[in-house]
Amino acid sequence: MRQAGRYLPEYQAIRKKHTLEEMFRIPELIFEITKQPLDIIGVDAAILFADILHIPLTLGVDVSFPGKGGPVCTPLIETADDLLQVHPRPVEETLSFVKEGIHLLKQDISQPLIGFCGGPFTVMTYLTGKKVKKWLYSDPESAAELLQMITDQSIAYLQMQVDAGVDALQIFDSWANLLSRAEFCRFAQLYLKQIVDAFPNTPLILFSRATSHFIPEFVSLKPSAISFDWTYPLHEIRQRVPSTIAVQGNLDPELLYAPPAVIERETKKLLTSMAGDPGFIANLGHGVLPDIPVDHVRTFVDTIKAFKLS
Structure with a gap:
């Protein structure tokens, strides 16, 4: 998942020398941090080190990381009046550092490289200072204008990543769990569909902390794969997902606080429950937490790679 490097001492050493803004926007650092889980843990694919909030930069909104409370967008876009000040910029120019980072990686690694972006609703959640539902309820028409703008920029951003060489894409609509089913259909699903439809020839994974509730x-x-949170057993979820769509997940990331023997046991339970499924990607149900012991992450990965049905 997307936070795959931040638990590593090697990542934390870079973090002591650089701001997050530098880490996200310097191609050489993107290259180094993306590679770390490949080299140290031995995972099967690299996930591009980038921020879920690169799209606001293409809308003239600055994104900073003060250290507590998550990223901050400046200025906030909270009303239709604020929307008048938003002027989309060319993605290739604004986010050229991402393309350069991908080029460096593709020259060096043999494993697949997964690019990504935030889902439009999730990006809007941050753009509004997490007051997104106030806007949705008070002026849904102008809210839809912003969501469409984010969607258009996201498609351009993902296309840039594909052109630069990523092998697959993942869309993180993490905050869609704020929505009811009706709201999800109107303010998330509609825009995710545009993104999926824009990439018929690139494997694309959808993720939200609400996927288990909106199956x-x-x-x-019809994405290539859906990544599920841990709230329901994955073998039960599979019964509601056609075999033409792969399923990814779905162990609770906090399981990795447990002793290695417990991690191994619970990981084998998941693998056994999904044995024989041709479209199963073993993973966590969200990102690795920053204080998880490295050896515990390695136990999880090694158990998957060594697994064989008895």
Whole structure:
């Protein structure tokens, strides 16, 4: 998942020398940090080190990381009046550092490289200072204008990544769990569909902390794969997902606080439950937490790679 490097001492050493803004926007650092889980843990694919909030930069909104409370967008876009000040910029120019980082990686690694972006609703959540539902309820028409603008910029951003060489894409609509089913269909699903439809020839994974609650809605989008949170057993979820769509997940990331023997046991339970499924990607149900012991992450990965049915 997307936070795959931040638990590593090697990542934390870079973090002591650089701001997050520098880490996200210097191609050589993107290259180094993306490679760390490959080299140290031995995972099967690299996930591009980038921020979920690169799209606001293309809308003239600055993104900073004060250290507590998550990223901050300046200025906030909270109303239709604020929307008048938003002027989309060319993605290739604004986010050229991402393309350069991908080029460096593709010259060096043999494993698949997964690019990504935030889902439009999730990006809007941050752009509004997490007051997104106030806007949705008070002026849904202008909210839809912003969501469409984010969607258009996201498609251009993902296309740039594909052109630069990424092998697959993942869309993180993490905050869609704020929405009811009706709201999800109107303010998230509609825009995710545009993104999925824009990439018919590139494997694309959808993720949200609400995927287990919106299974039919995600299935209707027909992505290559859906990544599920840990709230329901994955073998039960699979019964509601066609075999043409892969499923990814879905162990609770906090399981990795447990002793290695417990991690191994619970990981084998998941693998056994999904044995024989041709479209199963073993993973966590969200990102690795920053204080998880490295050896515990390695136990999880090694257990998966060594697994064989008895």
